[in-house]
Amino acid sequence: MGSSASETWLIALALRVQWIGIIFLPTAYFQFSDAVLETTGRPSCGRRVWLIRISYLIAIGFLFSLILDDLVGPLIIEGPPAPHLEATWLTDIFVVYYIMMMIFTGYNFARAYKRTVTPTSRRRMMYLLMGAVAPPLGSFPFLLFSSEFAGNHPGIFWSVAVLTNLLMGGLLIVMGYAVAFFDTYWSDRVVKARLFKWIMRGPATASLTLGFVTIVRRAGQAVGLPYNAFVPIIMVVTILLCEHLITLFGPMIERVMFWGSDRRDLDMLRSLEDRLLTRNDLHQFFELVVAVVCDRLQAPGAYLITLRPEGMELVVRTGKNRFDHPSDHEDELISDELSAFLKQNGDSAGFYRWGDDLLIAIRENNDTNELLGLLGVTEAGVLTLDEEQQRNLHSLAQRSAMALKDRRMQEQVFQTMEALTSRVEFIQQLRASPPQEQQDALMSNISVNEQEMVQWVRDALSHYWGGPRLTQNPMMRLKIIQYAVDAHDGNPANALRAVLRTAIERVRPEGERRFTAEWILYNILELKFLQGKKVREIATRLALSEADLYRKQRVAIETVARAILEMEAQAHTNDQYHGEVQELPQ
Numbered sequence: 001m002g003s004s005a006s007e008t009w010l011i012a013l014a015l016r017v018q019w020i021g022i023i024f025l026p027t028a029y030f031q032f033s034d035a036v037l038e039t040t041g042r043p044s045c046g047r048r049v050w051l052i053r054i055s056y057l058i059a060i061g062f063l064f065s066l067i068l069d070d071l072v073g074p075l076i077i078e079g080p081p082a083p084h085l086e087a088t089w090l091t092d093i094f095v096v097y098y099i100m101m102m103i104f105t106g107y108n109f110a111r112a113y114k115r116t117v118t119p120t121s122r123r124r125m126m127y128l129l130m131g132a133v134a135p136p137l138g139s140f141p142f143l144l145f146s147s148e149f150a151g152n153h154p155g156i157f158w159s160v161a162v163l164t165n166l167l168m169g170g171l172l173i174v175m176g177y178a179v180a181f182f183d184t185y186w187s188d189r190v191v192k193a194r195l196f197k198w199i200m201r202g203p204a205t206a207s208l209t210l211g212f213v214t215i216v217r218r219a220g221q222a223v224g225l226p227y228n229a230f231v232p233i234i235m236v237v238t239i240l241l242c243e244h245l246i247t248l249f250g251p252m253i254e255r256v257m258f259w260g261s262d263r264r265d266l267d268m269l270r271s272l273e274d275r276l277l278t279r280n281d282l283h284q285f286f287e288l289v290v291a292v293v294c295d296r297l298q299a300p301g302a303y304l305i306t307l308r309p310e311g312m313e314l315v316v317r318t319g320k321n322r323f324d325h326p327s328d329h330e331d332e333l334i335s336d337e338l339s340a341f342l343k344q345n346g347d348s349a350g351f352y353r354w355g356d357d358l359l360i361a362i363r364e365n366n367d368t369n370e371l372l373g374l375l376g377v378t379e380a381g382v383l384t385l386d387e388e389q390q391r392n393l394h395s396l397a398q399r400s401a402m403a404l405k406d407r408r409m410q411e412q413v414f415q416t417m418e419a420l421t422s423r424v425e426f427i428q429q430l431r432a433s434p435p436q437e438q439q440d441a442l443m444s445n446i447s448v449n450e451q452e453m454v455q456w457v458r459d460a461l462s463h464y465w466g467g468p469r470l471t472q473n474p475m476m477r478l479k480i481i482q483y484a485v486d487a488h489d490g491n492p493a494n495a496l497r498a499v500l501r502t503a504i505e506r507v508r509p510e511g512e513r514r515f516t517a518e519w520i521l522y523n524i525l526e527l528k529f530l531q532g533k534k535v536r537e538i539a540t541r542l543a544l545s546e547a548d549l550y551r552k553q554r555v556a557i558e559t560v561a562r563a564i565l566e567m568e569a570q571a572h573t574n575d576q577y578h579g580e581v582q583e584l585p586q
Contacts, residue, residue: 131175
């Protein structure tokens with residue numbers, strides 16, 4: 001503002017406003033160096049804190065002297081090579097204060113560098129020390145003491161000024177790069193990529209735009225055009241072109257500079273979003289399938305049902321079909337009727353006739369030939385299909401199977417990513433913590449959220465009587481399991497089974513066992529997992545549909561997971577808690 005202003009009072013005001021930053025720079029810089037030193041495990045014992053407070057009071061005093069025109073003198077507007085303020089006796093005192101605070105700051109940086117032990121932290125601290133040179137050198141008003149030399153040698157002055165600005169810009173980027181790694185949960189690759197994008201979209205684009213606009217404006221002035229219509233055009237074109245080029249070439253530069261040997265894995269993750277098959281995408285695809293079926297067979301309606309561990313689900317329907325009047329128990333009706341139908345008719349054929357409807361089996365194309373779902377066509381059970389129609393239906397069933405398999409695989413990926421989320425967050429927080437906190441965190445127990453515990457309990461119960469989901473279950477790391485191992489002759493599998501049985505007993509209501517509503521969760525757990533009975537047998541005994549049984553089973557597993565979390569929390573506060581874990585029956 002001062003360099004572009006023509007009024008004397010505005011130039012003087014701009015230069016004095018600049019001095020506000022110069023006054024507070026030494027204090028703020030020293031506080032910054034104190035924070036850097038603290039990250040190496042060397043917090044202040046009180047001396048540095050008091051020095052920071054005293055230096056802020058001194059800076060406030062210099063600020064008042066600036067307002068009273070004591071810190072700097074009047075504006076020298078005619079003196080070459082540029083307008084500047086005259087130095088006073090108080091300016092000399094401030095220079096001594098400025099140098100002393102920068103010496104203290106450099107001492108803190110040097111101590112922080114000596115306290116770093118790993119090559120990575122030493123390298124980053126070295127970058128920080130290199131970049132830290134920029135603010136004190138680039139911000140100091142040298143013209144107060146070198147105006148005579150600058151006036152006699154303007155070429156040298158402007159050359160040094162330009163080079164100093166370029167050097168300061170580069171060192172500030174280096175400093176920003178080093179500081180970006182402090183107290184962040186992101187990996188080095190993410191930090192570098194985000195900093196690169198910000199520099200290109202921010203300072204680089206702004207500098208190019210300002211440079212081109214300045215060239216066009218001065219060129220217009222040179223030819224006698226004070227207002228140049230090309231200025232806004234050049235501004236808009238430069239911004240749009242820079243943003244487009246960054247979008248176009250930024251990912252390529254990022255892969256070359258930051259991805260390294262992880263390029264293949266990161267490319268796959270980046271493409272996952274574009275290839276992802278969401279529930280809405282799956283629904284739209286199946287709508288297309290049933291529409292094509294209706295058109296090819298000239299049927300009045302069609303529907304598609306999927307088979308999941310929780311039961312059968314009506315995914316999509318169109319036109320006239322037997323599900324035109326849905327009810328609250330529609331899923332149970334589908335599951336019960338179709339389960340009975342498939343049990344009576346077997347599941348080896350590709351086509352079924354269910355009343356007046358035609359059912360096409362959707363199977364996984366592998367050795368297991370698992371039935372994934374059924375494609376139903378209304379009133380097509382009485383039709384005689386020719387070879388071409390059979391091929392078309394078989395092709396549609398194969399494509400539906402492919403979509404269902406892809407969705408199942410993606411759900412497994414999502415479950416794995418959800419299970420990894422808390423671990424990754426812990427590792428990232430650990431990387432961003434100071435050394436002492438890192439040591440404490442490494443020695444502490446990793447917290448477990450309820451969603452993780454539900455999955456672990458489901459896996460362990462599914463292999464309750466033996467299997468990798470029990471013996472290799474992550475719950476083996478829990479404190480209650482470690483306590484229970486001693487009580488079960490050092491057998492971790494038996495210890496985990498005992499903890500699961502104890503948690504299941506916590507679900508059990510008081511009194512004599514009954515087959516009533518309040519006992520339903522316990523009965524499902526005891527019959528399904530502890531006794532190992534089949535789903536249909538349990539559903540018949542408890543007077544439930546299979547779909548309702550699966551829903552109640554999910555609630556029961558969540559209840560067991562919460563019980564284990566409570567037991568684990570109590571174990572951390574009571575070292576004698578392991579006596580509560582029940583002994584397994586011999």
